[in-house]
Amino acid sequence: MSQPDHPPMSDPAERPERASLLSRLTNPRSQGMLVTMASSLAAVLFAFVLCGLLIWATGKNPIAAYQKMFSLGFSGDKLRETLDRSTPLILSAVAVAIGFKMNMFNIGVEGQYLLAMLVGAVVGARVHAPAVVHVAIILAAAMATGAVYAGIAAVLKVTRGVNEVISTIMLNSISTAVVAWLFDRFFRDAKGNDLNVKTKPIPSTGWMPNLAGGLNSFLFIALVVLILYWLIVFKSRFGFRLRASGANPVAARTSGISAKRMIVIAMLMSGAVAGLVGMKYTLGELHAYGQGRPEGLGFAGIAVALLGRNHPAGILPAALLFGFLDATAAGLELKGVPRSVSEVIQAVILLSVVIINEVIGRWYSRRTVARTAAALQLEGVPA
Amino acid sequence: MGELSEGAGEGDAVVLEGIEKRFPGVIANHDVNLRVRRGTIHAIVGENGAGKSTLMKTLYGMHQPDAGTIRVNGTELRFRSPSDAIAAGIGMVHQHFMLADNLTVAENVILGEEPARGGLLDLDAARRRILEIGRATGIRVRPDRLVAELGVGQRQRVEIMKVLYRGARILILDEPTAVLVPQEVDELFDNLRAMVADGATVIFISHKLDEVLKVSDDITVIRQGTTVAEVKPADVDRGRLAELMVGSELPSPEGRESEVGSDVLLSVDGLTVAGPGERPLVDHVTFEVHAAEVVGIAGVEGNGQFELCEAILGQAPSTGRVSIGGADVTRESTRRRRERGLGYIPFDRHREGLLLGAPLWENSLLGREDEARFTAGPFVAATQARADCREIIDAFTVRTPGEDVPAFALSGGNQQKLVVGREITDDPTVLLAAHPTRGVDVGAQAAIWDQIREARDGGLGLLLISADLEELIGLSDRILVMFDGQITAELDPATATPELLGSYMTGARQGVPTHQEQAS
Numbered sequence: 001m002s003q004p005d006h007p008p009m010s011d012p013a014e015r016p017e018r019a020s021l022l023s024r025l026t027n028p029r030s031q032g033m034l035v036t037m038a039s040s041l042a043a044v045l046f047a048f049v050l051c052g053l054l055i056w057a058t059g060k061n062p063i064a065a066y067q068k069m070f071s072l073g074f075s076g077d078k079l080r081e082t083l084d085r086s087t088p089l090i091l092s093a094v095a096v097a098i099g100f101k102m103n104m105f106n107i108g109v110e111g112q113y114l115l116a117m118l119v120g121a122v123v124g125a126r127v128h129a130p131a132v133v134h135v136a137i138i139l140a141a142a143m144a145t146g147a148v149y150a151g152i153a154a155v156l157k158v159t160r161g162v163n164e165v166i167s168t169i170m171l172n173s174i175s176t177a178v179v180a181w182l183f184d185r186f187f188r189d190a191k192g193n194d195l196n197v198k199t200k201p202i203p204s205t206g207w208m209p210n211l212a213g214g215l216n217s218f219l220f221i222a223l224v225v226l227i228l229y230w231l232i233v234f235k236s237r238f239g240f241r242l243r244a245s246g247a248n249p250v251a252a253r254t255s256g257i258s259a260k261r262m263i264v265i266a267m268l269m270s271g272a273v274a275g276l277v278g279m280k281y282t283l284g285e286l287h288a289y290g291q292g293r294p295e296g297l298g299f300a301g302i303a304v305a306l307l308g309r310n311h312p313a314g315i316l317p318a319a320l321l322f323g324f325l326d327a328t329a330a331g332l333e334l335k336g337v338p339r340s341v342s343e344v345i346q347a348v349i350l351l352s353v354v355i356i357n358e359v360i361g362r363w364y365s366r367r368t369v370a371r372t373a374a375a376l377q378l379e380g381v382p383a
Numbered sequence: 384m385g386e387l388s389e390g391a392g393e394g395d396a397v398v399l400e401g402i403e404k405r406f407p408g409v410i411a412n413h414d415v416n417l418r419v420r421r422g423t424i425h426a427i428v429g430e431n432g433a434g435k436s437t438l439m440k441t442l443y444g445m446h447q448p449d450a451g452t453i454r455v456n457g458t459e460l461r462f463r464s465p466s467d468a469i470a471a472g473i474g475m476v477h478q479h480f481m482l483a484d485n486l487t488v489a490e491n492v493i494l495g496e497e498p499a500r501g502g503l504l505d506l507d508a509a510r511r512r513i514l515e516i517g518r519a520t521g522i523r524v525r526p527d528r529l530v531a532e533l534g535v536g537q538r539q540r541v542e543i544m545k546v547l548y549r550g551a552r553i554l555i556l557d558e559p560t561a562v563l564v565p566q567e568v569d570e571l572f573d574n575l576r577a578m579v580a581d582g583a584t585v586i587f588i589s590h591k592l593d594e595v596l597k598v599s600d601d602i603t604v605i606r607q608g609t610t611v612a613e614v615k616p617a618d619v620d621r622g623r624l625a626e627l628m629v630g631s632e633l634p635s636p637e638g639r640e641s642e643v644g645s646d647v648l649l650s651v652d653g654l655t656v657a658g659p660g661e662r663p664l665v666d667h668v669t670f671e672v673h674a675a676e677v678v679g680i681a682g683v684e685g686n687g688q689f690e691l692c693e694a695i696l697g698q699a700p701s702t703g704r705v706s707i708g709g710a711d712v713t714r715e716s717t718r719r720r721r722e723r724g725l726g727y728i729p730f731d732r733h734r735e736g737l738l739l740g741a742p743l744w745e746n747s748l749l750g751r752e753d754e755a756r757f758t759a760g761p762f763v764a765a766t767q768a769r770a771d772c773r774e775i776i777d778a779f780t781v782r783t784p785g786e787d788v789p790a791f792a793l794s795g796g797n798q799q800k801l802v803v804g805r806e807i808t809d810d811p812t813v814l815l816a817a818h819p820t821r822g823v824d825v826g827a828q829a830a831i832w833d834q835i836r837e838a839r840d841g842g843l844g845l846l847l848i849s850a851d852l853e854e855l856i857g858l859s860d861r862i863l864v865m866f867d868g869q870i871t872a873e874l875d876p877a878t879a880t881p882e883l884l885g886s887y888m889t890g891a892r893q894g895v896p897t898h899q900e901q902a903s
Binding site: 236238240243244250252253256258365368370371372373 | 406411696698716717718720721727729734735736737739740741745749750752753757758761762763782783784789791792793
C-alpha cells in the first residue's frame with residue numbers, strides 16, 4: 001500500500017545524481033522488499049558463478065552444463081519434477097520460518113516429519129474412511145505427531161530454559177532411532193519381502209492422486225499451508241503478537257503478551273507443519289512407510305526459509321529454485337559434471353544468502369536512518 | 384601511549400577544522416571547528432539532532448568526514464575505523480551501555496583485548512591493571528563482580544574503565560549523566576576531574592546545562608550541524624547557554640490547571656518482590672495515587688523502582704495487593720491490567736518499549752492490538768492502526784516522514800514521543816512513567832511534559848519515576864523516596880530541593896549506609 005499523500009523520503013529532483021529506481025520508490029516498505037529480493041537474487045547468482053568456476057576448474061564447460069540443466073528444467077517432465085520436489089520444501093520452509101518469526105530455530109523438522117511419516121502411515125493403514133476424510137485423518141495424525149514432538153522442545157524451553165537448537169537437534173537423533181525401532185518391532189508388514197520392507201499399505205482412499213501430467217496434488221496442500229502461514233503470521237493479531245515476541249521478547253512481555261505461551265504455540269504450529277513435510281511421499285508415492293522415504297528435507301527447509309527470508313512470497317520461489325536444482329542435477333551428469341555439484345550450488349546459495357543478507361541489511365539500515373534524517377531536513381530545518 | 388610524555392609547546396589534544404559530513408541528502412555537520420585543550424573537560428552542548436553525535440562519530444573514526452582535518456596532539460590523522468582512533472588514544476563511552484551482563488567486570492573490560500599468557504587468558508594481569516587504573520583515576524570498580532548485579536552508575540564506571548584500559552587519554556562521553564542521580568553525577572564529575580588531573584582529556588557531550596556549567600573548562604555549542612559558539616562557563620549563565628543552544632528559553636515542568644482528585648486510581652498495599660539475596664527488592668511498599676495526581680518516586684537507580692513497576696504491571700512475582708481504579712488486579716495478567724487503563728512508559732525504550740526493526744505503526748499498535756478498533760475478526764485492522772499511528776505522530780509531534788519508517792531510524796527523542804503517545808493516547812487511568820524525558824532533547828522534553836500535564840489535568844493518575852530531579856520536583860504533587868526497596872520518606876515538592884532529595888535518596892537521612900561500590 002503506498003501512501004501517495006505522504007511526504008516523499010527523497011526527491012529525485014533535488015539530487016539528480018541519485019535518481020535511481022530505488023530512490024523513486026518512496027515507500028520504505030516496498031523499498032525494503034526490493035532490497036531483500038535483490039540481495040537474495042545476488043546470492044543465487046553468486047552461487048552459480050562460484051560453482052561455474054568450480055566446474056571450470058575440473059576441466060568441464062560450465063556454460064554447457066548450466067545450459068543442459070536449464071533446457072532440461074523447462075522440459076515437461078522435469079518441470080513436473082521441480083514442482084513435485086518443491087512441495088515438501090515449501091512445507092519444511094514454512095515450519096522453520098514459523099520458528100524464525102518467533103526468534104526460535106527449529107532444527108528438528110527432520111525428526112518431526114520422520115516420526116509423523118511413520119505415524120501417518122500406520123494410522124492410514126488402520127483407518128477405513130471415505131476418500132477425503134481418510135486423507136484428512138492421516139494428515140491430522142501427522143500434524144499432531146509433529147506438533148507433539150516439537151512440543152517437547154517447547155516445554156523444555158519454557159520450563160527448564162533449554163535452548164531449542166540443542167533440544168531439537170537431540171530430538172532428531174532420538175526420532176531416527178525410535179522410528180527405526182518402532183518400525184522394525186511393531187509395524188513392519190509381514191507380507192513384504194526383504195528387499196522392500198514397508199508398513200502395511202494405506203488403502204487407496206487415503207492416497208493423494210497424481211494429476212494429469214503426473215504432478216502430485218499434494219502441491220495444493222502445500223500452497224494452502226503457505227497462504228495460511230501468510231494470513232496467520234503476517235496478518236492476524238495472533239501473528240502480530242508472535243512476531244512482536246520474536247522481535248523483542250521484553251517489549252512484548254511488557255505490553256502484556258505472554259512469551260511462554262507464544263513459545264509453546266509457535267513450536268506446536270511449527271511442528272504441525274513439519275508433520276506434513278513427508279506426506280507427499282506417504283500419500284502420493286509410497287502409500288506406506290518404508291524404503292524410498294525422503295531424507296534431509298528438514299535441513300533443506302532451513303535453507304529455503306533463509307533464502308526466502310521467512311516470507312511466503314520468498315519461500316515459494318526459493319522452494320521452486322531448490323526443487324529445480326534437485327530435479328535437474330541429472331543435466332549436469334550428462335555434461336560430465338558430477339550431480340553433487342547441484343548440492344554444492346545449494347550449499348553455496350545458503351552461505352552466500354546469509355552473508356549477503358547481513359551485509360546488505362547493515363547497509364540498508366544505515367541508509368534508512370540517513371534517508372529518514374534527510375526527509376526531515378528537506379521538510380524543514382535547512383542544513 | 385599515556386605513559387609517554389608528549390612533546391611540549393602544543394597544548395591541544397584535539398583540533399577539528401572545517402569538518403563537514405554529508406549523508407545522502409543531509410549535511411549533518413558543516414564548518415565545524417573545535418579546539419580541545421589537553422587536560423581539560425570540554426563540553427559539547429546542543430540539542431539532539433544538532434549534529435553532536437555525528438561529530439563524535441567522526442572523531443572516533445566511525446565514519447570519515449567529507450572535508451576538514453582532525454589533529455590529535457598536533458598530528459593530522461585520518462581514522463578509517465574506531466581502532467585507528469583507539470590507537471591514537473581516543474576512547475568513547477556510549478550513552479547506551481554495551482556490556483555483557485553475564486560476564487564479570489574484568490571480563491567485560493578486557494573483551495576484545497584479552498591479555499594472554501602462554502595462550503591462556505591472564506585474568507590476574509587484567510585485574511591488577513584495572514585496580515591500578517582505578518587508583519590513578521579514581522574510577523573504582525570491583526573486577527570480579529558480575530555486571531548483571533551492578534547499578535547504572537557502576538556500569539558506567541565499567542564503560543569508562545573499558546576505554547581507559549585500552550589506553551585512551553582522550554575520552555568522549557556521550558550524555559553520561561542522563562542516567563545518574565545527583566550524587567552519582569557528583570561522583571562521576573569527581574572521577575572526571577581526577578582523570579583530567581592525571582593528564583587525560585575529556586570531551587563531554589550533554590544538554591544538561593547546569594552540569595555543563597559546573598564541570599567543564601570550555602564549552603562548545605553546536606546548533607544545526609555547525610559550531611556556533613565557544614564559551615567559558617564563567618562567562619555565561621544557563622539562560623544564555625540555552626539561547627545559544629536552542630534559540631529560545633528552556634521549558635519548565637511546572638504548572639497545573641487542576642486540583643488533585645479524591646478517587647484513588649492506583650493503590651499499592653504491602654507490595655513485596657523477593658530478591659536473589661535475603662533482602663527483598665521491593666519491601667512492603669504501600670501508597671496511593673489519586674485522580675489528577677502526580678506521585679513522584681525519587682531514588683538512586685537500582686533501589687527497587689524497576690521491580691516496583693514490574694510488580695504493578697504484573698510482570699514479576701510479588702506479594703501484596705495492587706488495585707487499579709478500585710478493582711483488585713493482584714491476580715490479573717499484564718494484558719488485563721493494561722485493559723483496565725494501566726499505561727507504562729518504560730525505563731529503557733529500546734529494551735522494553737519498541738520493536739526497533741518494525742514500522743512505527745506496528746510499534747504504536749503494540750499492546751493495543753486487541754482493542755476493538757484495531758481488530759477485524761482475527762486480523763489486524765492495518766488501515767486503522769496506521770491512521771491511529773499518524774494521529775499519534777501528529778499529536779505528539781513525532782518527527783518522521785511517515786508511519787512505515789522502522790523505529791530504529793528515528794532519533795531517541797522521537798522514539799520516546801512515540802512511546803509516550805502510544806501509552807497516553809487511549810486516556811489511561813493510571814500511567815507509570817519511568818524517566819519519560821530521559822535522553823531526549825529540549826524540544827521533545829517540553830512536548831512530553833505538555834502531554835503529561837494535559838493528561839493529568841484530564842484526571843490521569845501518574846506515578847513518575849525520574850532521575851531528573853527538576854522534573855520530579857516540578858511535576859510531582861508528592862514525592863516518595865525509595866531506598867533499598869522501601870519507601871523511606873514522603874516529601875513536599877514545594878519545599879524539596881535537589882540536594883535535600885539527594886540526601887534522602889542515598890539513605891544519608893536514615894543513617895543507613897550509602898549504596899556503595901568499593902574497590903577491594
